[in-house]
Amino acid sequence: MFSCTGYAATAADARLGPITLERRDPGPDDVKIDILYCGVCHSDLHQARDEWHNTIFPCVPGHEIVGRVAQVGTSVTRFHTGDLVGVGCMVDSCRECKSCRDGYEQYCEQGFVATYNGEDRQGRGITFGGYSRAIVVDQSFVLKVPETLDPAAVAPLLCAGITTYSPLRHWKVGPGQRVGIVGLGGLGHMGVKFARAFGAEVVLFTTSASKVADGLRLGAHEVVLSKDADAMAREHGRFDFILDAVAANHDINAYLELLKRDGTLVQVGAPETPLPVSVFSLLMKRRSFSGSLIGGIPETQEMLDFCGKHDITADIEMIRMDQIEDAYARMLKSDVKYRFVIDMATMPATA
Known part of the structure; x- marks a missing residue:
């Protein structure tokens, strides 16, 4: 010892x-x-x-x-x-x-x-x-x-890195896809960086107008203020994949409605209480609501190697x-x- x-x-x-x-x-x-x-x-x-x-x-x-x-x-x-x-x-x-x-x-x-x-x-x-x-x-x-x-x-x-890298890789996020990242914190800022590096069109959702400029700096193509009902309505049915990094209680159904048919929302933020999910948000367009936990050792090494090649930290x-x-x-x-x-x-x- x-x-x-x-x-x-x-x-x-x-x-x-x-x-x-x-x-x-x-x-x-x-x-x-x-x-x-x-x-x-x-x-x-x-x-x-x-x-x-x-x-x-x-x-x-x-x-x-x-x-x-x-x-x-x-x-x-x-x-x-x-x-x-x-x-x-x-x-x-x-x-x-x-x-x-x-x-x-x-x-x-x-x-x-x-x-x-x-x-x-x-x-x-x-x-x-x-x-x-x-x-x-x-x-x-x-x-x-x-x-x-x-x-x-x-x-x-x-x-924070592997927690966002793993689901983006598992669901094969890449070019030609419109991808949403919900929340710009420790997890969300890495989600933006990785989704952009994978070649997707990246849209950040945030409640804070003060984070718009930073979201664009980090790699988002667009930033939507989720408190703006009209802005959210314009995004309905436009997303292939959404990564939700918010750990506070929030309306998950508002984001499920943004998915296309067969789109997937993956939750990586962990709110303290259960999130109510409207089953019709899933049924009507065969949407999926899933979760993901960090990543395995091989995938974490893959992520570090990817970051080394693309200068991501x-x-x-x-x-x-x-x-x-x-x-x-x-x-x-x-x-x-x-x-x-x-x-x-x-x-x-x-x-």
Whole structure:
């Protein structure tokens, strides 16, 4: 075992602060990573404050991790000391079910092991995430990061990026299609970038007039204010595919009505309460309403390679580790463009 400093919530109502973690020494298949940057996901806040009622304290959040390989186990062949690597939302799965064998570990039939607040399959306790100086991960769940990209801006790709990339790829979004992206936040801004890079005609839907210019800058061909009933009516039946990245309660039927016959709306934002769906919105034009969860390891590596070739990263705001509570407060007000990333050089040397 070795000790390193992390930042943890010790209770749902406690501010995050420094803690000394005990990490396992690298086994034969493990990679030890010195963490450089960690993105801040809204799920970090949910988990730290026990809003999903499943948090095990102390909780060290963080599943958008980029760092350098510090040590490799004796059986590791894919990584070497000094490599730039990433770790996303998963650090293990059963590896035996059909989903795992097909490269869709996120749908593991026994449940994947989350990077933090997950139960280690080898009986080594609860996992601690990327708000820390170092992490040890099985090589099968470590990803190669292109050296050509800004490593800090890569970090959010490990969650926000793959969450939007995966459904766009699965539903074969590309040239000749009119694609809607609902919401311009951490997920939505990556959805706009990817849909544009895939060659689709991209329309951003937002409730905020202040986001029109930014939506166009990020790659949208058009921005529609969803509060404008006339503007929404003009879009009825015009879309092949819509990616909904809104995590707040909203009228999903308003967007289902925008789909063409056989069009698909995929939900990746996760509202706290169920969204009422009018069945007639689906029946009348054989529309589909679906969902998608992050992405498997092969697809996440594919995404990183694609981003390296096309120079795609997240728009970020860098923060110090001791600014995390302020970042959470701002995130609740949507006051970030578009993802906070923690500079781990600011982590205290000791708790």
